Amino acid sequence: MDKEKFKRLFPHLADEMETGVSRIRQRQIESEPEEAKVGERKWAGYDPTVVDFIRRCDTEGEAEEIINYMEKRGEVAPKAAKGIRRQLREEGLRSFGKKKEPGFYDRDR
Numbered sequence: 189m190d191k192e193k194f195k196r197l198f199p200h201l202a203d204e205m206e207t208g209v210s211r212i213r214q215r216q217i218e219s220e221p222e223e224a225k226v227g228e229r230k231w232a233g234y235d236p237t238v239v240d241f242i243r244r245c246d247t248e249g250e251a252e253e254i255i256n257y258m259e260k261r262g263e264v265a266p267k268a269a270k271g272i273r274r275q276l277r278e279e280g281l282r283s284f285g286k287k288k289e290p291g292f293y294d295r296d297r
Contacts, residue, residue, distance in 0.1 A: 238264050238272060243288045248281050 195202040238258045245251040252273070259269040275283055 238269075239284050240288065242272075242276075242281070242284045243286070244292075245281060246287075248276055251276055251281055251284075 191202075238255060241254045241258070242251045245254065255264065255269050255272055255276070258264040259266060264272070
């Protein structure tokens with residue numbers, strides 16, 4: 189069979205063979221919800237917040253250092269930092285959530 193006849197009979201297959209990309213699979217990927225995509229990490233591209241870092245701390249002193257550092261860098265507004273410090277002082281370290289252990293962001297879903 190010549191190439192032109194093959195293209196007329198099987199246009200998508202011919203295109204896939206030339207480009208190496210399946211249109212069917214490409215449409216499936218585009219229509220799948222973000223969390224269902226195969227081979228992607230759940231937390232890819234996520235930018236941790238001050239609370240995410242606090243939840244990795246073992247002591248209130250470590251948490252205070254995190255707050256100071258992020259406030260100094262402008263990643264936490266002074267008013268928000270003040271509220272976070274108050275919560276830390278009055279309610280304790282675990283009031284922000286249970287401790288995030290190493291590897292937390294490496295887990296699949």
